[in-house]
Amino acid sequence: MSNLSIKKIGVLTFLFFASIAQSAEEEKTGFMSNIKQLKEISDVMDIIQENFVGDKKLDKTILMQGALKGMIETLEDPHSNYFSKKGMEDLEGQMKGEYSGVGMIIRKGANEPVTVELLIEGAPAFNAGIRPNDKVLYIDGKSTYDIELEEASRLLKGDAGTEVKLKIYRESEKKDRDIVLKRADIKLENVRSKMLDGNIGYIKLTQFAENVDKEVGRELDKLISQGMEGLILDLRNNPGGIIGQAVSISSMFIKEGVIVSERPKKGEEVFSYREGKYYGDFPLVILINEGSASASEIVSGAIRDYKRGTLIGEKSYGKGSVQVLLPLPDQDGVKLTIAKYYTPKGENIHGKGIKPDILVEEEDDYLFYDGFVTNVDDKAQEASKEKILTSIVGEKEAKKLIKKEDKQLKTAEAAIISMIKERKNKK
Numbered sequence: 001m002s003n004l005s006i007k008k009i010g011v012l013t014f015l016f017f018a019s020i021a022q023s024a025e026e027e028k029t030g031f032m033s034n035i036k037q038l039k040e041i042s043d044v045m046d047i048i049q050e051n052f053v054g055d056k057k058l059d060k061t062i063l064m065q066g067a068l069k070g071m072i073e074t075l076e077d078p079h080s081n082y083f084s085k086k087g088m089e090d091l092e093g094q095m096k097g098e099y100s101g102v103g104m105i106i107r108k109g110a111n112e113p114v115t116v117e118l119l120i121e122g123a124p125a126f127n128a129g130i131r132p133n134d135k136v137l138y139i140d141g142k143s144t145y146d147i148e149l150e151e152a153s154r155l156l157k158g159d160a161g162t163e164v165k166l167k168i169y170r171e172s173e174k175k176d177r178d179i180v181l182k183r184a185d186i187k188l189e190n191v192r193s194k195m196l197d198g199n200i201g202y203i204k205l206t207q208f209a210e211n212v213d214k215e216v217g218r219e220l221d222k223l224i225s226q227g228m229e230g231l232i233l234d235l236r237n238n239p240g241g242i243i244g245q246a247v248s249i250s251s252m253f254i255k256e257g258v259i260v261s262e263r264p265k266k267g268e269e270v271f272s273y274r275e276g277k278y279y280g281d282f283p284l285v286i287l288i289n290e291g292s293a294s295a296s297e298i299v300s301g302a303i304r305d306y307k308r309g310t311l312i313g314e315k316s317y318g319k320g321s322v323q324v325l326l327p328l329p330d331q332d333g334v335k336l337t338i339a340k341y342y343t344p345k346g347e348n349i350h351g352k353g354i355k356p357d358i359l360v361e362e363e364d365d366y367l368f369y370d371g372f373v374t375n376v377d378d379k380a381q382e383a384s385k386e387k388i389l390t391s392i393v394g395e396k397e398a399k400k401l402i403k404k405e406d407k408q409l410k411t412a413e414a415a416i417i418s419m420i421k422e423r424k425n426k427k
Contacts, residue, residue, distance in 0.1 A: 065330075065332060068328075086154070087150040088331060088332060088333045099157060100160045100183055102157075103126060107149070113144045114139075114149070120186060121236075130168060162182070163181065191212060193223060201224075208246055211245075230282055231416075232413070233287070239293050239294065240295035243272070243298065247298070250298065253284055253303065254303070254306055254308055256274060258344045259272050260302065260344070263339055286299065289314040290353075293316065293319045297317070297354055301343035301354055305343050306344065311354065315355050321340050322338055323337050
């Protein structure tokens with residue numbers, strides 16, 4: 001009998017006996033409790049190294065990384081992923097808001113195409129009309145059914161000025177279309193502010209990056225010193241970020257109480273209470289849409305539950321889970337969902353989103369509202385707005401779009417003015 005057959009029998013015998021005790025062992029953790037499963041992985045690695053005759057060169061590190069990918073894919077959780085060393089480096093750049101690509105956050109399940117999860121405003125994908133939940137069927141002619149998330153992400157990235165061709169499918173339209181995107185340097189300015197007519201402050205928050213609460217605080221101080229009477233906090237197309245930052249920013253508007261809680265698989269519920277400086281009870285509107293996710297929904301949920309302000313726009317994305325990034329010894333890593341979060345009133349919005357108090361829907365083709373470009377200043381934006389539009393949609397369509405107003409922002413302004421008048425009348 002060949003060595004291969006003997007090893008096959010050994011593995012099958014091991015699997016049979018291991019399965020008998022599986023239910024008793026499945027809740028235990030640690031090296032010794034996993035020894036049987038680790039032995040199986042070791043046996044399979046030996047079989048592959050001794051017998052595989054394909055062209056791909058393999059070593060134990062590559063095989064172990066493949067095993068790790070398989071474990072994470074088995075979870076069938078689009079927010080849990082395995083990253084190689086290169087993938088971890090790319091992720092770090094994306095988290096810092098500095099990389100070259102098309103500005104899409106994507107997810108992928110086994111035997112599924114790539115799905116657009118969220119977009120970065122002003123980036124090539126957003127400007128081309130791609131939207132959350134669009135399916136990316138092909139990237140430069142390569143089917144996304146046949147590749148892993150990390151490879152799809154790598155194909156989308158590239159030097160600024162280079163092109164990538166996508167085939168996009170939108171369920172609501174029941175058809176696909178080809179889009180050619182020109183990659184760009186993505187460098188996000190996380191916070192921008194300005195004073196609108198009527199002493200209405202406006203703050204646009206692009207993502208909940210590290211220390212962004214300090215930036216928001218500085219802009220609030222500046223607006224208040226200029227005589228701000230009400231505030232519009234724009235969280236549209238904000239994909240989220242660090243939960244602690246969401247707690248800090250929510251605390252600026254909420255005087256006391258729980259901001260968010262997290263429920264892990266084991267252990268007690270963890271409550272995050274308000275912290276830091278409280279800026280007052282001035283009239284407040286939060287702008288949200290389908291691109292507002294995670295940390296954006298923590299802020300929106302807290303504002304809603306405490307009736308601290310008014311939510312205007314469209315229903316948010318609906319991501320109510322918490323992930324942690326775990327670095328591994330070979331400089332690869334795993335992002336794993338470890339808890340679900342709940343609003344102050346105990347609601348988990350995962351898969352549901354948050355409905356606005358005032359629903360204002362924007363047309364699918366309306367992409368260019370005031371303040372959408374977060375990586376250029378206002379003067380540069382105003383000067384180049386028509387040029388940007390013309391390069392993307394053509395001169396004829398650009399002239400139509402340039403005249404359109406941001407309905408959601410205008411509704412927010414009207415709501416703040418009404419709140420200010422009501423407050424003055426009560427005095």
